[in-house]
Amino acid sequence: MRQFLYAVLLILCLSVGHCGEAAVLEGPWRYMETNETENGGVNVPALVRENSEDWPLFDMDNRPPLSGKYQHILLTVKVSGQDPQKNVLLFMTTKQAVRMWLGDELFFSRGRFYPQRYDEGSQPYMVALPAFEGETQLVVEMYSDSPTHLGWFGMFSLDTEQMQMARFFYSDIPLVMAIPVGIAIIFIMVLYYRFNPQGWRRLYGYIILFMVAFCLWLFCVSNVKTLFWDYPRLWWYSLSILAYLLPLAANLIPRELLKGKPYARMDIVLWMNGLLFVVAMTGEIMGLHTMNAMMSLYYPMLAIGESVVVYWCVRAAREGDTLCRSVLLPVVVFTLLGVIDGVGGHFYLLPWHMYLTPLGIYAFLHFVVAILREQVRHEEDLLRSTVKLEHKAALMQKKSETDALTGCWNRSKLKELLADAIAGARKTGQPFGMLMLDIDFFKKINDTYGHDTGDAVLRAFATLVRTHLAKEQACVRWGGEEFLILTDITEQAGLLALAEKICEQVAAVPLAGHKLTCSIGATLWQVETDTTDTLFKRADDALYQAKKDGRNCVVFSE
Incomplete structure (x- = not known):
């Protein structure tokens, strides 16, 4: 993941360098601060005609410090018509009205040149120069209520239309790389939120909220959108609002991860984020332009707040919290890139106009993968626990239905076995067989040799x-030395054959070192007229008759 991010940054730097070739403009830029221009005027300001050659030099890449006393600035530069194909200006302004003349012709005007309740916003422009020959003068007038923004251009160049379009799209490369990843993360989290109720649903919800806000921010900050929707104020205020809301939405994620940690006071960080947004929004509604003005406080608070969050996550990670360890990377990367983009853009400190913050989504993707991995591990642990519980429950169930001494079914299980046998007989119309067994002279064994x-x-x-019974035939300890056998045998001959075989084997094989015999009473279920009481009575009568006949024999009762 880290190697991939380094490669992306390298490609972006090379792309910026390739597209940043200097435009062909004759002579240096010069400037003059003034308040003597006309609102909505179409003529070149008189100051330009009088003494523009004597104005101070103006560096487009590093604006000289202005006095802060004026709201207008005039810029002039010589333009040569040697290469007529290089006739498209590309530039960006922030919170400024701007108009341009080529010679005496006003060919571009955007914004209002007087104080306003709401900001002009930030907007890139591609403007074609009027046709001209030889050398002429390009005059730019800019107006802003904010001395911080007055006179600042972004990516100003004069080149062919194809090169300007390339520059325009190059600046959106990080956004194009980030938006599909953000949408994919939202889709995955929605699936987990919807179809995995046993998971961390609140965490999934916070991730969806943050990713939605982040994708909206990516759209608002892109330049390409202005080719189709030219609403600079809408995009400016949407961007500003989302900039304040993003830390609030993002910090809900570590808040959920750090829940239950007594040292993590995430509510304080969230309250700070929320309070800053409310104050900035209230001041902006009142016309105080606080959304932008409070950025000087916003970025230090962001750096401090997220540093504290990182510290808490490090503590939790040292305690063995895997997700807190995984969230460290996106918190650090997003904060670092956000502060670089924000401070550099707000104070015009960076030589390029390209946002790096979108690349933080790849660090966030690392966190999402860690969540999914932990979720899978959690589900596997849950499955293993469920299997163990089911096995334990099955053992307990079997124990409750099994005679502890002999391993045969007990009388509680007999009710279920007998009910199933009767239901099957009534369904098929076929009887089933029952054997009642009793060990002969068992009392003498106990009296002579003891209960052990x-x-x-x-x-x-x-x-x-049990060794002589099929899988479908159940042996039940009826009580004492008496046992019952329920069989699927439907005929008297087969039932008597099984009973006699058991009787012979008991007499032939010593049991615990003692030669013993058993008596067996046999009967069949009468499908149409029988009841459990009559069934047991017949089996008991048959057993009694076997005992009366001298034991070690089988008697069948109709």
Whole structure:
């Protein structure tokens, strides 16, 4: 990311150098401060005709200090008609009215040459010179209520129309690079805000708010828009309002990240941003021109406020906060580039007219990627926790339905198993089978060898029985040494075969070192007339009959 930003800056610097070749104007610029011009006059001011050759020299790139006593300034320079294709002026003015003469002809006028309640705004112009031959004089008159802005031009040059258009578009390169990224970030955050309710929705909302304000600022600051919408005051005030609102919207993001940190007093920073905007806006409505005048206070407050935010984010990052670590880069880059652009543009300190602040969006993109990465990690952790909880719940559910000693289903689970079996039988019209098992003479085991041995016998018996059951056949501990088996067998012969097999295996295999037998009562569910009470009665009667018949046998009850 850093290497990419360095490459972009290098390309921009080379582009600025390529487009900044000096225009062909004959002789030096000269100037005169005055208040003796006519409002709305179309004639060349008389002062120019009298003694313009004796006026002080004027440096277009570094305006000489003015007295501050006057609201008008006259500029003159000789223009040669040697290259008629270089006939297009490109320049920008801020909060100034301007008109121009070539020789005696007034060919351009924009703004009002008297005090106004609201500012003129900032506007780039491309103006074609009238046709002329030989050498003539270009006269420029400028008016401003603000001594700070009087006499300042931006990117003033005389060249061909193609070169001037190139300069015009070159100055918007950072904006063109930033706007698509900003729109993409808004789109991604809207998706996360809309479809990821478990995420950081408030943080996503603040990012959307900041990016919308930033993209609007990018549009307002672009030069190309003036080719289609020539409303300098609208763009000027929109730009000024957004300049005050951007820190307010941006600081909502670290405020959300630093929430819960006792040392981070983000509300104070936000109140300072908000109060400055309210004061500037109120003064501007009253005609005091405070939106621009308070920029001298705005940029120091911005630098101080964001430095404090950076300090708080560094503290949070040292405590292990990943997002606070990630937000440091965009905060530092946006603040640094914003102060450079703002101070350089407001006080005319920079030799180029190109905004660097838009490039800060790539640092912000680094922060957005970090958010998405953390969101994915958070969702993965949440998924793992959910799986663990579901597994734990399943284990607890199974534990609540399982007999702790034998591992068979318990009587609570029997209700569910029996209900499912009855529902299936009624749906298909086919019966199901039930076996009721009882270990013969189990009481003697307990009385002779103790309950520990009895428990071992029960476990061994349950294990042996389950080895002979299919997956769909359930073994339930009915109580004591009695067990129930629910099977999907629909015929008497099959049910008796299973019961006899179990009976034979129990008699053949020692259980916990003891030779034992079991008695089994068998029955089938009667689909049309049966109930659970009659089902259990038949199985119990059959088991009783098996015991009566000498044990170690199977009896079926119709």
